[in-house]
Amino acid sequence: MALRDRLRRLLRRPGTVDLRPLQAAVAEAGAREPEVRALSDEALTSAARALSEGGPDSSDGRPGSDATAHFLAVAREAARRTLGERPYDVQLLGTLGLLSGHVVEMATGEGKTLAGALAAAGYALRGKRVHVMSVNDYLARRDAEWMGPLYAMLGVTAAWVGQSSTPDERRRAYAADVAYAPVSEIGFDLLRDRLATDPADLVLPEPDVALIDEADSVLVDEARVPLVLAGAADTAAADAGYAELVRRLRPGLHYTADEEARNVQLTAAGARAVEQALGGIDLYAPEHLDALTAVNVALHAEVLLQRDVDYIVRDGAVKLVSASRGRVALLQRWPDGLQAAVEAKEALEASPSGEILDSITVQELVGRYPVRCGMTGTARAVADQLREFYDLEIAVIPPNRPCVRVDEPDRLYATAADKEVAIVDEIAAAHAAGRPVLVGTLDIAESERLARRLDRAGLPCVVLNAKNDAEEAAIIARAGAPGAITVSTQMAGRGTDIRLGGGAPPAGASPAPPPEADRDRVAGLGGLLVIGTGRHPSSRLDDQLRGRAGRQGDPGGSVFFASLEDDLVARYAPEESYDGPVAPDGRVDAKGAHWIVEHAQRVAEGVDLEIHRNTWRYHHLIGLQRREILAERDAVLHGDAADRLLADLRPERHARLVEEAGPEQTAAAARQIMLFHLDRCWAEHLAFLADLREGIHLRSLGRGLDPLVEFNREAVPAGKRLLRRARDRAADAFDALKVADGGIDLPGAELTRPSATWTYVVHDNPFGSLDERAFRGLVAMFRRTRRTTR
Known part of the structure; x- marks a missing residue:
């Protein structure tokens, strides 16, 4: 050993x-x-x-x-x-x-x-x-x-x-x-x-x-x-008219959706219909690029983003849902154009957008x-x-007590309908015996659909999802009670501790532990049963859900149901098919069929890793450029670097200002001017890089070039010019300073900063940025090629 x-x-x-x-x-x-x-x-x-x-x-x-x-x-x-x-x-x-x-x-x-x-x-x-x-x-x-x-x-x-x-x-x-x-x-x-x-x-x-x-x-x-x-900046909100326009378009005729790559695009007929609706314009002419962009964003919001899956509407606002936690993603929003398009789709007031002043990844x-x-x-x-x-x-770290949870093999079905029938039957059997059940669903819509089905079957359940997250503690406290049925999104898959017999963990003010008789009864029935209604794109999320049972040596069990029609298979293994035997109830036991689901999950994890790695490559370069700007900024903020720099660049003007306003006021003015232009140039550089990253793929993929190489080819020189541009602007502003009443007139130097600032988290584009979609497209192309050469 x-x-x-x-x-x-x-x-x-x-x-x-x-x-x-x-x-x-x-x-x-x-x-x-x-x-x-x-x-x-x-x-x-x-x-x-x-x-x-x-x-x-x-x-x-x-x-x-x-x-x-x-x-x-x-x-x-x-x-x-x-x-x-x-x-x-x-x-x-x-x-x-x-x-x-x-x-x-x-x-x-x-x-x-x-x-x-x-x-x-x-x-x-x-x-x-x-x-x-x-x-x-x-x-x-x-x-x-x-x-x-x-x-x-x-x-x-x-x-x-x-x-x-x-x-x-x-x-x-x-x-x-x-x-x-x-x-x-x-x-x-x-x-x-x-x-x-x-x-x-x-x-x-x-x-x-x-x-x-x-x-x-x-x-x-x-x-x-x-x-x-x-x-705060003057940015236009999405035109509600675009949302209404794309709502009238018909799938198949006016647009096609690529479910695998999470993309949607106008057909020739769709383009003609849009052009006619917009007054007979040429949608693809350079002067109408803004209209084309607005239509595409509205189309993505209408077709690919689903209410109660990707987001919910609460208190008159769009709230994003975290796919990995199943909770409302506080402070998160999509990039401004897409956020505004979804708000227009839901006929909601547009939330403030504005200019990005700085950003940093976790x-x-x-x-x-x-x-x-x-x-x-x-x-x-x-x-x-x-x-x-x-x-x-x-x-x-090994557990304090050995885990005795029984994790059953997946139960695979040919169709989603057969799978749902089997899930309800499994829940009914456990409930009849008095065993508590926690059902983990993949999204809000599925949790509510399953709850309605259980209600029709006479099986009372409690639903926990992002819509009622305020009730989470109370719902989890009862989830381990005899006969309880709790249907939840991934909210219950991480960070929750379900006690057999009911009762919440002793973390602050919480209900008392369950009666020993209830705990013993549930333990005698096998403990909490966790049922997954499908495999997640990440095996970690499956493991998190499974881990709700069997805490600290408690008995428990878990089983996942899957179907060959699940979204995971459709998106990540569309080229795979199964034509073997199927039981009368729709169940499939063949190893090859189970391999398809496992393969789809592995592909999903591989795609996610490659996107993470690719995103890191872009942000690494941006981080290096930010580091240079921050080093200059810190030297200016905490010392006399600005005063010395501007004295070197504009010696005559510096000497005159010192004579008229004194060295302290001159140094203070130099500091504020330099800080302003460093911040201003950095914000402009971020906007340039964002546009460059999105647009570079249209050129590089068309010519068979590496998008990252092409990005660096333009971003690196731009970054090298950044500091010099900020210094030159600061020097010009320093030249223009005026002295009034023995003091420097800084308000007249036009160092206007935003009247308001706010923070938020930019949610990953649900369809992926262009580089991510391109990567998924290449994966799909490879799959098709491999399939035809078998």
Whole structure:
């Protein structure tokens, strides 16, 4: 076994981090427990503070046996006294995995939140400032307040940041040893800091340690999602007339939709109909490019984006739904043209758009931190991406109690209709026995359709999806009760903890644990039964859903139903077909048929990885260019770089201004002018790059060229000119400065910044940007070629 482990580590396979040194430290901590338990509260806090002098680690940053064991013993006792929870050995093992800079994989119900808090305290006692990144405001506040007493006993300060936090509240929170915050809020604070014109306005300190909850979701699913800071600008909303125009077009006649590539385009007849409706124009003439773009965007919004699948309408606004979480994606929106088109489609008031002043992807944001670690229940499936993009390894932590969940093989059906009948029959059988059932659906529309079908069959159920997310805690608290049927989207697939017999986990104010009789009854029936109504595009989402059952050694079961008509197969394996035997109830048992579904999921994961890799290549170049601008900006903001630069570029004007207004006012004016033009040129450069990236493919693919090479061919020279252009503009503005009443007239220098700014997340284009669609098209072409050569 030891030789096998060494070979696995040599090959760097997922989950091959050697846990033996960590286990030795945990064992030593256990031996010290009686000694530490005898300490008073004051003495325990003093012992923790004493650790901060040397740190709970050895000098090389790896766990050192003596100091680390003492830290673990002190931290375990502090948790027992303040939270009423004595961390298991496996939780301490997870803590050490985090302190070693790994992503730790811990199963559902194994106590990741407490393990993460102990690791954050460990880093803080080393003198590191820790940002615990969560996925939303609720979790940031909940975990900070829940773990607050633990931090206090360890002599560590902790705070949290939410969407409604004021700048002063944010500064105080980030000044704490441990700050909990949604990853998006940290990114937005960074973007706002990059437009600060006074060092006193800065909010974020220098990055140190990022500890990421739900690490696979943040680091992979959201890695390429841009966080955006926008400013007020004169931008036109989508014309509602285009939405009405495309609504009258007929599929097949006026447009064709490519379901595989998620694209839609006008036919010749459709183009003629649109041209006639727009007054007989030539839609493809250069002067009508804006009209062509508006029609295409409206057509995409009408045909390819589905209400209650891709988005919901709530409180008079379009709310996007996260595909990986099934929740409303707070603050997210599509790129402005598409967002406005969907709002026009739904006859809603257009939301503000504006000019993008700066943006950063989650991957870039996390990459700023010298130390990165995280925790999740499903990391091994994305081990290659974590290693490639973040240089992170995975430490797989064994469960405190062995998992006894029974995971049945998939049940495959020839048609979607046969599959739905089988799902209802399975739910009915479990309900009749009194066994609780959690049904995981792929989207909101499916959850509501299944609920109606269950209601007609006399099977009462509760639906949990993005439309009623406010009721999530109450619904989950009852999901493990005898006979309960809960139909949910992916909301219940991540971050929820369902207790057998009913009752919610002890995370703050929650219902009392279920009566022991109910728990025993459900356990005797086999525990919670999880039913998946189809395979997700990512196997991690399947595993997250499956993990709702079998927590901490509880009995449980899971089974996934699939059909050869599922969207996954239609999109990612359209060339595959099955013509073998089918049972009377529509069930298909042939291995070849099951292979088709598995193949489709592998292709989906491969496409996603390649899109992630391709997106990173673009953003990497943009990041390098941003770094050069930021270095100049920091030198201007925190020093006299602008004053010296403009004195060199315009020596006579500089000398005159110093004589008339004094050196301090001249230096202050130079700083504001230089900051303004650096920010202005960067915003213009971002707009240029966005247009370039979308348009480059039309030229490069037509000539058989590499889009990335063509992008770089224009983007690199443009980036090299950027700093010089900003300096030249600043010098011209400096030349034009006027002195009035002994002072410099800055308002007259036209340094007008946006009257308002706001932040949001640009959701991935649901059809993919042109490069993504092109990639999927190439994959489809390869499949067709391979099929014809068989």
